[in-house]
Amino acid sequence: MTDLGIVIVNYNTCEHLRACLKSLEANRGVSFLTFVVDNASSDGSAEIVRDEFPHVHLIVSPMNGGYAYANNLALRKILALDPLPSFVLLLNPDTVLPPDALARMLEFFAAHPEAGIAGPKLVMENGKLDKACRRSFPTPELSIYHVLGLDARFPTSRRFARYEMTFCDENQVTEVDSVVGAFMMIRTQALQQAGLLDEAFFMYGEDLDLALRIKQRGWKVYYNPAVQVLHYKRQASRHSPRAAYEFWRAAYIFYRKHYAHQTALPLRMLIMLGLAWKGGWKLVQEMMRPLPPSPNAAEIYG
Numbered sequence: 342m343t344d345l346g347i348v349i350v351n352y353n354t355c356e357h358l359r360a361c362l363k364s365l366e367a368n369r370g371v372s373f374l375t376f377v378v379d380n381a382s383s384d385g386s387a388e389i390v391r392d393e394f395p396h397v398h399l400i401v402s403p404m405n406g407g408y409a410y411a412n413n414l415a416l417r418k419i420l421a422l423d424p425l426p427s428f429v430l431l432l433n434p435d436t437v438l439p440p441d442a443l444a445r446m447l448e449f450f451a452a453h454p455e456a457g458i459a460g461p462k463l464v465m466e467n468g469k470l471d472k473a474c475r476r477s478f479p480t481p482e483l484s485i486y487h488v489l490g491l492d493a494r495f496p497t498s499r500r501f502a503r504y505e506m507t508f509c510d511e512n513q514v515t516e517v518d519s520v521v522g523a524f525m526m527i528r529t530q531a532l533q534q535a536g537l538l539d540e541a542f543f544m545y546g547e548d549l550d551l552a553l554r555i556k557q558r559g560w561k562v563y564y565n566p567a568v569q570v571l572h573y574k575r576q577a578s579r580h581s582p583r584a585a586y587e588f589w590r591a592a593y594i595f596y597r598k599h600y601a602h603q604t605a606l607p608l609r610m611l612i613m614l615g616l617a618w619k620g621g622w623k624l625v626q627e628m629m630r631p632l633p634p635s636p637n638a639a640e641i642y643g
């Protein structure tokens with residue numbers, strides 16, 4: 342029986358993708374299937390997978406439909422398998438795993454049957470913690486602290502620094518709101534209950550949204566620093582002029598979807614003005630239109 346279905350979404354990161362797949366090949370003690378979804382790359386990524394990793398299931402998307410869209414292409418195939426893998430892993434191609442990473446993460450789930458999601462300690466190329474690997478949800482309160490820079494000014498404050506949880510020991514297992522989609526291991530049962538990634542998000546925010554929906558169904562989310570994974574960070578988006586806009590667009594969608602209805606009008610107006618200031622005229626134009634339904638709403642809420 343397959344323990345794990347792995348999904349890697351790639352966009353023009355062929356060399357990192359090669360290193361990531363090689364690190365997966367070195368993992369032992371776990372039965373897994375790997376799906377690579379290539380989001381219309383132009384750097385020969387798909388050819389590398391075909392030629393060098395013939396055991397990997399390659400899905401070539403004719404368009405770059407975004408991170409959620411591409412993940413869902415593979416997740417639908419995984420959820421149609423019989424028997425189902427017990428777990429699913431969303432993994433970025435700019436990660437490199439140690440040989441025991443998968444086995445140790447599955448051991449963590451076995452010891453925490455209440456866990457719906459878990460993620461490892463992600464360390465960037467400079468040796469520093471990728472702070473996104475353990476987060477709280479961006480509530481209106483925490484978003485204001487972040488925009489004002491209070492979390493950076495008071496990194497040990499349990500009030501102001503909750504979003505990136507910098508007051509916590511980075512080497513201690515911690516229950517969190519969300520880990521990051523660069524390495525997000527999910528119990529398949531929890532994913533079935535919560536549904537697929539919301540394709541209203543192009544990039545950013547979809548991992549937070551999924552974690553929130555899984556927690557709403559009674560599961561817990563954990564940061565597990567006993568497993569350490571190298572993350573080169575933003576290799577697909579660092580040269581993209583669209584990335585900054587999509588970050589603030591994702592913040593807008595997340596706020597409108599989960600918090601706007603419970604926010605007092607004066608605070609709601611303040612938050613919307615802040616998002617408009619950060620996201621620019623293009624986001625202002627989008628904010629003036631009704632928020633469209635997710636293109637895969639039936640798979641999320643049906």
